[in-house]
Amino acid sequence: MKTMIAALGVIATLGVASAAEAAAVLDFNDLAKAGTGRNYIGPNNFKYEGFNFYSTWSLSPNFFTLGLDDPANADPDGTTFSHNYDFAEVNITKADNSLFDLFSIDFADKFNTGANHAGRMRFVYADNRQEEIFFNTDNKVGLETFVVNKTDLRAFLYYADAGVQIDNLALEGVIAGVPEPATWAMMILGFGVAGATLRRRRQAFATA
Numbered sequence: 001m002k003t004m005i006a007a008l009g010v011i012a013t014l015g016v017a018s019a020a021e022a023a024a025v026l027d028f029n030d031l032a033k034a035g036t037g038r039n040y041i042g043p044n045n046f047k048y049e050g051f052n053f054y055s056t057w058s059l060s061p062n063f064f065t066l067g068l069d070d071p072a073n074a075d076p077d078g079t080t081f082s083h084n085y086d087f088a089e090v091n092i093t094k095a096d097n098s099l100f101d102l103f104s105i106d107f108a109d110k111f112n113t114g115a116n117h118a119g120r121m122r123f124v125y126a127d128n129r130q131e132e133i134f135f136n137t138d139n140k141v142g143l144e145t146f147v148v149n150k151t152d153l154r155a156f157l158y159y160a161d162a163g164v165q166i167d168n169l170a171l172e173g174v175i176a177g178v179p180e181p182a183t184w185a186m187m188i189l190g191f192g193v194a195g196a197t198l199r200r201r202r203q204a205f206a207t208a
Contacts, residue, residue, distance in 0.1 A: 025168055025170050025171070026048065026051065026168070026169040026171065028048070028079055028080060028081045028167060029075075029077070029078030029079060031048075031081075032068050032079035033068065033079075034068050035068070035069055036066075036067040036069050036071075037066075038082075040061035040063070040084075041063050041064060042062060043061065043062050043063075044058050044059075044060065046062075051092055051093065052094070052095050053081075053090060053091075053092055054090070054092075055088050057085040057088035059084075059085065063081065063082070063083060063084070064084060066082065072110070072111045072112045073112065073165075074142050076142075080106075080143070080165035080166060080167040081166050082110060082163070082165040082166075083163065083164075087160075088159060089122075089158070089159040090159065091156075091157045092155065092158075093155045093156075099153060101150065101152070102123075102169065102170070102171055103147065103170040103171070104147045104148060104168070104169075104170045105145070105146055105148065105167075105169050106146070106168045107119070107143065107164050107165070108137060108143045108164065108167075109137045109163070109165075110162065110163035110164060110165055113141065114141045115137065115139070116137060116138070116139050117161055117163070118135075119136070119137070119161065120132055120158065120159055120160075121133045122155075122156070123153055123155075123156055123157075124154045125154065126152040126153075126154060128154070143167055
């Protein structure tokens with residue numbers, strides 16, 4: 001019986017491990033630098049923490065973070081991610097083209113002055129269906145959290161009329177509803193081992 005319990009324990013562990021990816025928050029804080037001013041980090045295509053950031057505007061430099069002491073930096077404990085060109089849409093996808101979820105995102109106006117800017121978020125789903133949400137930054141300095149709770153996304157895109165900085169993208173990988181073939185194979189093998197052990201024990205009791 002202990003052998004069967006152990007085998008089932010391994011099966012359960014395999015199922016949990018393959019069922020979901022760990023939650024993640026993209027906060028860009030590891031890109032923070034001391035001082036003021038813009039720190040340009042890429043042209044129109046930038047890779048970060050397993051995600052691709054792509055701009056429809058091809059001129060360079062494109063993406064930047066702000067110095068820790070810069071008054072335009074809306075994150076007092078780190079830095080934010082910004083785009084150099086207004087109205088140009090930024091496209092965010094997984095580097096491996098897999099699906100992802102987006103629960104919330106923080107926005108602030110580009111210069112962190114409390115300016116009111118209009119923008120748009122666009123969501124592209126697994127079935128290529130698209131959805132748009134229009135937003136306005138508030139008239140306060142600092143970051144403002146927008147809760148979106150979108151799942152099974154192929155891409156997330158955003159733009160604003162006068163530029164925004166983003167931070168704290170709360171993300172999670174897709175939760176698999178069906179185990180992968182390799183997991184099924186391990187499960188079947190585990191049940192086979194458990195069944196064989198049970199049969200041997202019954203035969204041992206019968207001959208005792």
